[in-house]
Amino acid sequence: xxxxxxxxxxxxxxxxxxxxVEVQAPSHPFVVAFHLLFKILAxxxxxxxxxxxEGRVSSPFVITFIISAIFLALDFWVTKNVSGRLLxxxxxxxxxxxxxxxxxxxxxxxxxxxxxxxxxxIFWVALIVFPIVWFSFFLKQLFSFTGWDWAIxxxxxxxxxxxxxxxxxxxxxxxxxxxQDSLTSFVFSxxxxxxxxxxxxxxxx
Numbered sequence: 001x002x003x004x005x006x007x008x009x010x011x012x013x014x015x016x017x018x019x020x021v022e023v024q025a026p027s028h029p030f031v032v033a034f035h036l037l038f039k040i041l042a043x044x045x046x047x048x049x050x051x052x053x054e055g056r057v058s059s060p061f062v063i064t065f066i067i068s069a070i071f072l073a074l075d076f077w078v079t080k081n082v083s084g085r086l087l088x089x090x091x092x093x094x095x096x097x098x099x100x101x102x103x104x105x106x107x108x109x110x111x112x113x114x115x116x117x118x119x120x121x122i123f124w125v126a127l128i129v130f131p132i133v134w135f136s137f138f139l140k141q142l143f144s145f146t147g148w149d150w151a152i153x154x155x156x157x158x159x160x161x162x163x164x165x166x167x168x169x170x171x172x173x174x175x176x177x178x179x180q181d182s183l184t185s186f187v188f189s190x191x192x193x194x195x196x197x198x199x200x201x202x203x204x205x
Contacts, residue, residue, distance in 0.1 A: 038075035
């Protein structure tokens, strides 16, 4: 069974620091740098690592594969646990209950005004573009019939990065839905209050 739950920062579970406290800094240059760094390093090692290590190590493919995989894993962790909550005010994770069911948990920042718009654009562009690039390389290696070893690395990259893409898109949708529900509730309460006041005034007259 797949379920989901979304909440704003004030309702964050015990042990999770409030997002609002973490994103109040006007900019996060180091976070932006690391959000891009491991993505770029993994892709660079994949493209040029074999040429650089050829003749210098006994197994250039194995070394290139391992280094690229390490950078991909680091990128997955940084994107999921650091850059998402600091650059766009979103956080997601998947809980597995005792009965074996999966629960997607989404947290969003209530005050979007304190999010830096430039950093937010950088986050989303990098989050979407790099998986597309890796998927194109995966197709290239898959249909070359000689690069299936590299296709495994590309598939690993696509899997890790698409997990973050899926998580953050779900998180953004839940945050938007929660915001729309809050706005609808506010408008309804204001309309109800206005009608009540009008009826009270009519009765008094």
